[in-house]
Amino acid sequence: MAKPTSSTRKAKDRWKAKSWYSLHAPRMFNYTVMGQTPSDDPDRVPGRTTQAPLHMLSGGYSQKHFMLKFRITEVRGLNAFTNYIGHHLTNDYLRSLTRRQQCKLSSNFIVETKDGISLRIKPIMIIDRKLQRSTMRDMNLNAQKIITDAISTTTLDVSLKRIFSGDLSKEIAKSVKSIYPIRRFEVNKIEVLNPSQLMENPPNEEELEQLLDNKEETETKPQKEEKEEVDYSSMKVSELKDILKERGLPVSGKKDELIERLSESPAEEPEAEAEEPEAEAEEPEAEAEESKNSEE
Numbered sequence: 001m002a003k004p005t006s007s008t009r010k011a012k013d014r015w016k017a018k019s020w021y022s023l024h025a026p027r028m029f030n031y032t033v034m035g036q037t038p039s040d041d042p043d044r045v046p047g048r049t050t051q052a053p054l055h056m057l058s059g060g061y062s063q064k065h066f067m068l069k070f071r072i073t074e075v076r077g078l079n080a081f082t083n084y085i086g087h088h089l090t091n092d093y094l095r096s097l098t099r100r101q102q103c104k105l106s107s108n109f110i111v112e113t114k115d116g117i118s119l120r121i122k123p124i125m126i127i128d129r130k131l132q133r134s135t136m137r138d139m140n141l142n143a144q145k146i147i148t149d150a151i152s153t154t155t156l157d158v159s160l161k162r163i164f165s166g167d168l169s170k171e172i173a174k175s176v177k178s179i180y181p182i183r184r185f186e187v188n189k190i191e192v193l194n195p196s197q198l199m200e201n202p203p204n205e206e207e208l209e210q211l212l213d214n215k216e217e218t219e220t221k222p223q224k225e226e227k228e229e230v231d232y233s234s235m236k237v238s239e240l241k242d243i244l245k246e247r248g249l250p251v252s253g254k255k256d257e258l259i260e261r262l263s264e265s266p267a268e269e270p271e272a273e274a275e276e277p278e279a280e281a282e283e284p285e286a287e288a289e290e291s292k293n294s295e296e
Helices: 006-017 054-058 091-097 133-152 156-165 167-176 205-220 237-246 255-264 285-295
Strands: 019-024 033-039 049-053 066-076 079-089 103-106 109-112 118-127 184-192
Touching (some): 033 049, 049 054, 054 066, 079 091, 091 118, 091 184, 103 133, 133 167, 156 167, 167 184
Antiparallel strands (some): 049 066, 079 184, 103 118, 118 184
16 A cells, blocks of 8 residues: 655645634625634635525525525635625536527626615526517516615615515516516526625624524524415416325316315425535635645
């Protein structure tokens, strides 16, 4: 068996010398710990970026398709604090939205929130077929006006809550319906253009510990989960039959009978999934090259 070379031993020693810093989400997400990042120098940690799914921060599994991006701005002790710099929808969720012969409309514009945060918004609309250019332009302008009015009159925190909850998408879909009915509206991507405006003063160690303890106590308290009501009446017969097949129920009958059958037999709760790996911040190129050279 070959003995470890001096370069291998040096690489191991360097990793032993590194400290692990806990990555905290911003205040709007209650400083939730998203993962850890290693470094042998705390001054090299700020500037790194990391991503985390929204359901990891909010606890709502229905929001798993939102992928949030953060940048580390400050390090205190072994705690690294971050700022929100944008988010996007996951690729598998985007693929699930469109079907054969459907058309996707997209747009791109800049909006400023009430607290002075400039955002680049990239929404998408899913429609059943391709329309005339004038109609598609009117639909995009209608959606852009609603988004601009909603975001420019509220702070970033409130705007994101409306987007993540789906309330803004429902409002836009209802308004655009007067021009042409759409199957789905989503804010595909948001980029913060002036992240320096989001700089906040992180809590000290005592305040942080108290916040995390309070959050842990709240999460451990038994709570009755509110089941989301599904509007079966808005679905097509084929979609209702697909759901019935998944539940092992008969698929014969009229639409009213299918809806009644689904309402009488609610879906079973999914089994608990395995824990997801913790998010790690991306290391600067200098450290990545150093590790690569040492392995060689």
